[in-house]
Amino acid sequence: MSEPITSGLIATLERERKRRAGLVLALALAALAGLALASVLRGAIAVPPGEALDVLLRAFRGAGSDGRHDLVILNIRLPRMLLAMMVGAGLALSGAIMQGLFRNPLADPGLVGVLAGAALAAGATIVLGDALLAPALGKLPFAVLPAGAFLGGLASTLLLYAIATRQGRTSIATMLLAGIALGALAGALSGFLAFLSDDRQLRDLAFWSLGSLGGASWTKVVAVAPILLPLMLAAPFLARGLNALALGEAEAFHLGLKVQRIKAMAILLVALAVGASVAVAGMIGFVGIVVPHLVRLVLGPDHRLLLPASALGGAILVLAADLLARTLASPAELPIGIITAAIGAPFFLWLLLRRDSGIGP
Amino acid sequence: MSAILEAGEVTFRIGGKILVEAASLALQPGRITILVGPNGAGKSTLLRLMSGELVPGSGQVTSLGRPLPDIPVWQLACRRAVMAQAARLNFPFAVHEVVRLGIEGLGPARSGGERSRLVETALAQADMLGHAARDYQTLSGGEQQRVQFARVLCQLMAGRHVEPQQALLLDEPIASLDLCHQLGLMDAAQNLARDQGVAVLAVLHDLNLAARYADDLVAMQNGRIVARGTPDAVFDDRLLSEVFGIENRCDDQLRARFGPFVLPQFCTIAGRGQGAGRAA
Numbered sequence: 001m002s003e004p005i006t007s008g009l010i011a012t013l014e015r016e017r018k019r020r021a022g023l024v025l026a027l028a029l030a031a032l033a034g035l036a037l038a039s040v041l042r043g044a045i046a047v048p049p050g051e052a053l054d055v056l057l058r059a060f061r062g063a064g065s066d067g068r069h070d071l072v073i074l075n076i077r078l079p080r081m082l083l084a085m086m087v088g089a090g091l092a093l094s095g096a097i098m099q100g101l102f103r104n105p106l107a108d109p110g111l112v113g114v115l116a117g118a119a120l121a122a123g124a125t126i127v128l129g130d131a132l133l134a135p136a137l138g139k140l141p142f143a144v145l146p147a148g149a150f151l152g153g154l155a156s157t158l159l160l161y162a163i164a165t166r167q168g169r170t171s172i173a174t175m176l177l178a179g180i181a182l183g184a185l186a187g188a189l190s191g192f193l194a195f196l197s198d199d200r201q202l203r204d205l206a207f208w209s210l211g212s213l214g215g216a217s218w219t220k221v222v223a224v225a226p227i228l229l230p231l232m233l234a235a236p237f238l239a240r241g242l243n244a245l246a247l248g249e250a251e252a253f254h255l256g257l258k259v260q261r262i263k264a265m266a267i268l269l270v271a272l273a274v275g276a277s278v279a280v281a282g283m284i285g286f287v288g289i290v291v292p293h294l295v296r297l298v299l300g301p302d303h304r305l306l307l308p309a310s311a312l313g314g315a316i317l318v319l320a321a322d323l324l325a326r327t328l329a330s331p332a333e334l335p336i337g338i339i340t341a342a343i344g345a346p347f348f349l350w351l352l353l354r355r356d357s358g359i360g361p
Numbered sequence: 362m363s364a365i366l367e368a369g370e371v372t373f374r375i376g377g378k379i380l381v382e383a384a385s386l387a388l389q390p391g392r393i394t395i396l397v398g399p400n401g402a403g404k405s406t407l408l409r410l411m412s413g414e415l416v417p418g419s420g421q422v423t424s425l426g427r428p429l430p431d432i433p434v435w436q437l438a439c440r441r442a443v444m445a446q447a448a449r450l451n452f453p454f455a456v457h458e459v460v461r462l463g464i465e466g467l468g469p470a471r472s473g474g475e476r477s478r479l480v481e482t483a484l485a486q487a488d489m490l491g492h493a494a495r496d497y498q499t500l501s502g503g504e505q506q507r508v509q510f511a512r513v514l515c516q517l518m519a520g521r522h523v524e525p526q527q528a529l530l531l532d533e534p535i536a537s538l539d540l541c542h543q544l545g546l547m548d549a550a551q552n553l554a555r556d557q558g559v560a561v562l563a564v565l566h567d568l569n570l571a572a573r574y575a576d577d578l579v580a581m582q583n584g585r586i587v588a589r590g591t592p593d594a595v596f597d598d599r600l601l602s603e604v605f606g607i608e609n610r611c612d613d614q615l616r617a618r619f620g621p622f623v624l625p626q627f628c629t630i631a632g633r634g635q636g637a638g639r640a641a
Contacts, residue, residue: 010457010484011477013494103451240465246452247462250414251445255516256438256466301452 021305024298028312032085035319039081042323044331045072080216084322085315086228087213087277088287092314093235094273095288096295096306098157100242101266102164102175105296106351108289109274112179114156115285116186118278119208121152123190126204127197146223150275156182157267157274211284211337213322220280227276231269232311238266239303246301284321284337286344287314293351317343363426364388365528365560366411366441371420373406380406382584383420388528388560393551395571396564398581399605404564405446407581408532411562412443425526438466439520441528442513446536447505450497456508457493460484463515467523479518486549487511488542502537510534510546517559529553531563535570543567547574572596572621580604596621602629 041052047069055073091109098114099107109115125148160182164175194205207215241262244252252259277284291313292306299305321339328334364387373381381403388394388411396404409415411422413429422429424440432440442463450459460480484490487507492500497508517527529550535543551574553559565571571578572592580588580595582604588595593616601623602608608626616622 007481008477009490010481010493011474013455013457014473014477105451243458244462244465246450246454247448247459248445250409251443251448252466253414253434254412254438254441254443254445255462256435258434296453300458301454302458 017300021299021309025309025312028309028316032312032316032319035316035323036081036085039084039319039323039326040073040077042327043072043077044326044333045069047072075218076216079218079221080213080322081319082221083216083224083280084213084319086221086224087281087284088314088316088318089232089311090228090273090277090314091284091287091318092291092310093232093307094270094277095314096292096303096310097235097238097242097266097273098270098288099292100238100245100303100306101263101270103246103248104175105293106176106289108286109153109157109270110283110285110288111183112160112175113181113183113186114153114160114179114270114274115278115283116183116190117156117159118149118153118274119283120186120190120193121155122149122208122278122282123193123205124148124152126208127193127201130201146227146276146279149279150227150271153274153278154268154271156186157271161263161267207335208278208282209337210335211282211340212325212333212335213281213318214333216280224276224280227272231273231276232308234265234269235307235311236304238262238269239307242266242303242307282337284318284340286340286348287317289351290340290344290347291317293347363423365390365526366422366424366530366562368407368411368417368422369420371407371410371417371422373403373410373415373417379584381410381417384581384584384586385420386411386562386579386586388562390526390558390560391554392576393554393561393563393574394577394579395575396562396579396581397566397568397571402581402604403584404581405532406584408443408530408562408564412441412530413437414443424528435466436524438516440524440526441530442516442520443530444509444513444532444534446532447502448509449505453496453498455493456489456495456497456500457481457484459497459508460511460515463512464519467516467519476519479515483511483515483518486514488545503539503542506534506537507542507546510549514549514553517553517557521557526558526560528560528562531561533564533566535565535567543570550574568596568601568623569621572623592621596623 040056041047041049051069052073055070059074095108098109099105122145125145129144160175160179163178164171190205190209194202197205241252241257244255244257245259245262249259292310295306295309295313299309317340321336321343324339325334325336367387368385370383370385371381372379372383384407386394386407396407398404406415410417413422416430424432424437429437457480460483461476463483464476464479481490484493487510489504489507489511492504497505500508513529517529520527531550535546538546547570550561550563554561575592577589578592578595579586580600587604588600606629608629
């Protein structure tokens, strides 16, 4: 079989796809930059744009602070903006990875109970940590909460995978149903924790269950960045594996990929991203399902593009949602989970309605 | 010389049920081996054992003398490609992206231009180049099968530089194809065997096509290999009625002109609509 001279049709198709991707990513980056600027400028306390920029520039040059708005800009809005971008990117990325792992566009850490599991673990550390850990450790170290949320996310992902997988095949219907059951169980246990807790703990729990970036601080940014940033760097190495997994686990093995290692890495990354996000921002739902789906509509399902584009899209969505949460009812603040759910739930229904026989469980 | 893929006395059971029992099969370069047998005979399981996807409970599968578990998966992927039964996708991959997956797992990287040429050549050989930009999910079952065939062709072409001795495993590759493309796919497999020395193993239900393309015909029943040899030797009325439970006629006049030819008359297994085929 001689390899005939080709017309370059495929090369052309791929070039066009790359050009389109470059354009979309450039637009998304511009949107992200615009939103980032807006989120520093807008808020409950009016800061004239010129002055805000001045504060930023001075801080950037390392000059001393003397402006009245330094605290607002540098210690509240700037960390909050960074946290929103990281949390959004982490949630959207974990959604995209989970959908690739389960080979289903409906899989999402929020829908299948992973988020709830992480929130339950975080809640348990808040309520039970005071009673059980504090006497031993003195004041609870900050790392306990993210660690708890991470372990909760990891445990629920593993449990879900174990329940839904029989003889190497993952049943999507079982996964969605088991996810609902796990989510409900985690919700009930969280409710029980609320029943046990005192007033201060109750406020903390409410914060977790609806999600908020209100507590953003440089401490949180510094705590989460070492988890979320390496994650973004690690994700591209999963892309080839997730592409092959789309054909099925056996097929991915036939294609020469180490399937078990890819699966283990994907589960670990999802648990890390979800755990870290829940630890600093509580439960922010629907980001993981809305963003990857939109990216697939625009750029196609190739994970080499999907993963970075989803991270970017997630950052945009959460940053925008947080901006709305801060400004819609200003000076009061809406929980960001309400905004993402208000966008995400109708979107999810629309997804179900337009779904043809080719997609889905 | 050791075979490209060889199963030695492999047995596979699941939940106490034996799916393949003490089966031995060697795939030699340039030869087409075709597995036939009724549903549940263990054909697909034997194929999956030989691909390395399943690990036998006893016995072992070797490739060029080495046990499969000792060979790195990427190297194995350069050496053998597998086309499983109907593969569905839940994401809207374009046809050319699905074919490109054939190269994803192979070790040594290739330039983007070379990859594109391999994808295009494979698509052309499977007669799917005209659909290269289509969404795989919107194709018919037969078209999807041709894309999957293009994918395994692509994998073999890409792996050839690393592993010159290759095997192609096809599990009911023509189940959804029209007659023209059935012949087209089997011809392509035959060309791979003749020109490139690829060892081909295919599971087929169409006995006449099996007879036409097989160098070695292997019949399975209840997890065991019950007959093997040239199509002429394997297909006789007794074996067919025993293995498949059909009353049939291997037409002698046709056999003289075209080789073995099977025209099923009616099913002899109780409760399976006996006589329903008599009118034919």
